[in-house]
Amino acid sequence: MTIDVDATRAQFPALLRTVGDRPAAYLDGPGGTQVPDRVIEAIGGFLRAGGSNLGGPFVTSRETDALTESARGAVGALFNASPDEIAFGQNMTSLTFAVSRALAATWEPGDNIVLTRLDHDGNVWPWVRAAQETGAEVRWLDFDPDTGCRLQAEALSSLLDGRTRLVAFTHASNAVGTIVDIGSVVEDAHSSGALTYVDAVHYSPHGLVDVAATGTDFLVASAYKFFGPHTGCLYGRSEVLHELDAYKLRPAPNKPPGKWETGTQSFESLAGVAAAIDYLASLGEGETLRGRLVSSMTAIGEYERTLSERFLDGINAMDRVTLYGGPTAEGRTPTFALDVGGVPPAEVSRRLGDQGIFVWSGDYYAVEVMRRLGVADEGGLVRIGFVHYNTVDEVDRVLEALAGL
Ligand SMILES: Cc1ncc(COP(=O)(O)O)c(C=O)c1O
Numbered sequence: 081m082t083i084d085v086d087a088t089r090a091q092f093p094a095l096l097r098t099v100g101d102r103p104a105a106y107l108d109g110p111g112g113t114q115v116p117d118r119v120i121e122a123i124g125g126f127l128r129a130g131g132s133n134l135g136g137p138f139v140t141s142r143e144t145d146a147l148t149e150s151a152r153g154a155v156g157a158l159f160n161a162s163p164d165e166i167a168f169g170q171n172m173t174s175l176t177f178a179v180s181r182a183l184a185a186t187w188e189p190g191d192n193i194v195l196t197r198l199d200h201d202g203n204v205w206p207w208v209r210a211a212q213e214t215g216a217e218v219r220w221l222d223f224d225p226d227t228g229c230r231l232q233a234e235a236l237s238s239l240l241d242g243r244t245r246l247v248a249f250t251h252a253s254n255a256v257g258t259i260v261d262i263g264s265v266v267e268d269a270h271s272s273g274a275l276t277y278v279d280a281v282h283y284s285p286h287g288l289v290d291v292a293a294t295g296t297d298f299l300v301a302s303a304y305k306f307f308g309p310h311t312g313c314l315y316g317r318s319e320v321l322h323e324l325d326a327y328k329l330r331p332a333p334n335k336p337p338g339k340w341e342t343g344t345q346s347f348e349s350l351a352g353v354a355a356a357i358d359y360l361a362s363l364g365e366g367e368t369l370r371g372r373l374v375s376s377m378t379a380i381g382e383y384e385r386t387l388s389e390r391f392l393d394g395i396n397a398m399d400r401v402t403l404y405g406g407p408t409a410e411g412r413t414p415t416f417a418l419d420v421g422g423v424p425p426a427e428v429s430r431r432l433g434d435q436g437i438f439v440w441s442g443d444y445y446a447v448e449v450m451r452r453l454g455v456a457d458e459g460g461l462v463r464i465g466f467v468h469y470n471t472v473d474e475v476d477r478v479l480e481a482l483a484g485l
Pocket of ligand 1: 170171172173174200202203250252253254279280281282301302312
């Protein structure tokens with residue numbers, strides 16, 4: 081399969097926007113991908129039909145039961161998990177605070193957890209706070225700025241011991257684009273009896289998630305990064321979801337996944353989540369939903385690689401621009417953190433914004449990454465990220481704009 085980018089773009093109403101007399105270029109999403117028509121229709125469809133809460137003996141409630149099941153099935157297919165191992169929540173951050181609270185209730189002083197310098201704060205601070213409250217020690221797994229910001233996974237075993245309760249790490253960095261081979265980290269963590277919590281928020285629009293192959297205990301993503309609405313999606317291994325004591329209200333379900341879902345879910349969003357996964361699957365082919373997703377995510381990865389190669393060629397020819405992160409398309413997402421010598425990051429982002437090119441500057445909540453790179457006090461870095469609806473012309477347009485700064 082290959083991505084037909086014109087046909088793909090035609091499905092995204094926001095991509096038709098103009099800024100001045102030029103089409104808008106949504107690089108970085110920005111900070112959230114755009115959604116195809118079918119997602120907007122699905123959200124509106126739920127609200128138009130007069131949806132109600134779960135579990136009632138009338139048609140609108142039965143429809144919500146079915147919708148919730150279908151959204152769980154769709155995310156299960158996206159992650160390669162069973163539907164009852166999928167719980168929804170407001171966003172990745174809220175879900176992670178909820179899981180951290182439940183896990184921390186099992187920790188004791190003298191225990192330790194391992195976090196990484198490569199992670200977004202959403203997979204750092206909930207754990208640091210939980211460790212502070214329980215007296216557990218925080219150990220740090222570093223990345224190497226000199227070798228394309230690779231996570232130093234080989235150092236993990238020296239951080240682990242019989243008291244390590246958790247290893248929380250990212251599938252891919254939202255700042256420098258590094259992809260982590262999560263299977264080997266999970267294997268090391270499990271060999272010392274630690275649980276694993278993987279942040280797949282940045283990775284999920286770019287690559288195939290497979291919790292069955294990697295064996296992680298938890299994995300979390302946010303649908304607004306994979307062409308859906310603002311809803312968090314949590315995978316938890318069935319036994320762990322059963323065993324852990326969730327912070328829930330008394331009448332709420334006692335069994336997973338419901339026991340992990342606080343309050344009333346945004347059902348209109350769940351309709352959108354299922355539609356976003358249907359959209360992704362429509363880019364691939366195969367007999368099953370999972371099969372189509374395997375095919376489409378492979379095609380997306382191949383297409384994005386061509387965008388990365390073109391962008392990297394262009395950047396390498398610019399003396400003033402310093403790239404942080406992998407120098408080739410290998411082992412990285414098409415997300416690039418840059419320093420444009422002499423121009424402050426916020427100024428770069430503003431000047432590109434004036435030209436209808438939407439990119440971020442700062443730390444994008446990747447606090448530890450910016451500190452480790454020594455740029456935290458200098459306004460961070462500019463981040464330019466592509467997804468599968470971006471075109472080669474857009475890559476060239478941003479290169480031209482950078483050269484003209
Ligand atoms: C890698 C990564 N993790 C976590 C988050 C936080 O996700 P949410 O906004 O759903 O809480 C983000 C958001 O940008 C992210 O990029």
